Amino acid sequence: MPVIVKVLGFSLGLTLVFTLIANLLPQIEGEAPVDKIIDPSAFTEESFVALGEELFQGKGTCTLCHNNMGRAPDILTMDMVTTTTERLSDSRYQGKAADAESYLWESMLQPGIYVVKGFGKKGTNDTDSPMPAVDKAPIQLSKLEINAIIAFLQAKDGNTVTVALPTEKKEATPVITQPVAESTPVAQVAESQIAETAEIALVKFTCTVCHSVLETESPVGPDLRTVANRLSVEEIRQSIVEPNAVIADGFPPIMPLDFAEKMKVKELDMIVQFLAKEANIDL
Ligand code: HEC
Ligand code: HEC
Known part of the structure; x- marks a missing residue:
């Protein structure tokens, strides 16, 4: 075979390999946990409601408590618009809400203003709520994200969505549903990403939502410090x-009963060791 043909064949082969790699790369990158920045002006009512549902189940950690286990009202099975009417007409209601949108907003940001009967923090006779304010750590939802959840809670039972869709780019901070681990230990970590430290693992597996540990306080479970x-x-x-x-x-x-399935051995070991070390600290 003449040398020129061999060389041509070789470079053709190389070109093919490079094309293949170039085609593969975007998919590989797509699988890595990356910040999901959403252009706020691109929402339709449908996609805004869908974002709300995703946040309710995921980053918002709402379903950790709002489920059928009796620890919190089972919001998914309740029509929150009719529920609002009942709450606002309760003589114990002390808040400022006038409709479902403002009641849901208030319930998420100032849970203690009105405590659903029987669901208060232990020993407070329903005057204080065990629910964390969702705009603070560890949940830390943005205004846009909270509105998306309200839209979802209205839409799921066929009620009119009253929250305005985000329009102007400048008014809303980008929604980051999967911040990368490096930012701070308190950031949410994608499920697919293996936590590198015990602190990150405690946040990733939502331990901080129910337990006082790291920088957060929660009365739902025993103090892990x-x-x-x-x-x-x-x-x-x-x-x-x-x-x-x-x-x-x-x-x-x-x-939750599924941590054994969800955690990598390394993550479990890090958490156990971290919690065992807290022994030396007498609080
Ligand atoms: C750590 C447990 C916990 C988490 C997490 C939690 N909640 Fe709650 N929530 C409660 C409890 C308990 C109540 C009832 C006591 C009260 O009224 O504050 C409640 C009450 C509410 C109410 C009022 C319900 C009613 O029947 O009037 C709304 C609305 C609500 N939560 C929304 C949310 C949303 C949305 C999220 C997620 C972004 C969330 N909660 C996360 C525990 C939790
Ligand atoms: C939905 C709320 C919730 C979440 C999320 C949660 N826990 Fe708990 N945890 C509880 C409650 C309530 C108890 C007490 C009842 C029991 O023993 O099951 C408890 C008990 C414990 C105990 C025993 C404490 C003692 O004093 O006996 C440990 C340890 C613990 N949790 C660790 C964790 C870790 C680590 C995570 C995250 C991987 C986590 N929990 C996530 C609610 C939660």
């Missing part, structure tokens, strides 16, 4: 992978 004073390393591990084996005194059995 002092857990090592109560439990051995093995017991801490069991509490996470098999939460219902032993139920902590005075708390409802509502801890």
Whole structure:
């Protein structure tokens, strides 16, 4: 075979390989957890409602408590527009809401203003709510995200969506549903991303929503900053992978049961070691 043909064949081959790589690259990148920036002016009512549903199940962590386990009102099975009418006519209602949109907004940002009967923080006789304000850590939703959830809660039962769709780019901060891990330990981490530190893992698996640990306070489950004073390393591990084996005194059995499936061994080990170390600190 003349040399020129061999060279041609070789470079053709190379070109083919490069084309292939070039075609593969965008897909590989697409799978990596990247910030999902949404252009606020591009929303339709449908896509805004869909974003709200995604946030309700995902980043908002609403379904951790709002489910059929009885720890919080099962919002998904309730028509929140008719519910609002009942709440606002309750003589215990002290808030400023006048309609479903403002009631839902208030419920999410100032949960303590009105506490649904029977769901208050333990020992407060329904004067304080165990629900965290959703615009603060650890949930930290933006205004746009909160509005999307309200749109979803209105639309899911066929009610008119009253929240205005975001229009001007400047008024809304970009929605980042999957911030990358590097930002801060308190950032939300994509499920597909393996947590690199115990702090990130505690946030990724929503432990901070129900437990006081790291910088956040939550009365839903026992305080994890002092857990090592109560439990051995093995017991801490069991509490996470098999939460219902032993139920902590005075708390409802509502801890998610699927951590064993969801966590990588490394993530579980990091969390267990981190919590066991808190033993040395006497709070
Ligand atoms: C840590 C548990 C917890 C999380 C997480 C949580 N909530 Fe709640 N929420 C509650 C509890 C408990 C109540 C009832 C007590 C009260 O009225 O504040 C409640 C009340 C509400 C109410 C009023 C319900 C009614 O029947 O009037 C709304 C609306 C609501 N939550 C929305 C949300 C949304 C949306 C999210 C997610 C962005 C969320 N919550 C996350 C625990 C939680
Ligand atoms: C939906 C709320 C919720 C979430 C999310 C949650 N927990 Fe819990 N957890 C609880 C409750 C309530 C209890 C007490 C009842 C029980 O023992 O199951 C508990 C108990 C525990 C205990 C035993 C504490 C003791 O003093 O006996 C440990 C340890 C623990 N959780 C760790 C974690 C870790 C780590 C995560 C994240 C991977 C997590 N939890 C996520 C609600 C939650």
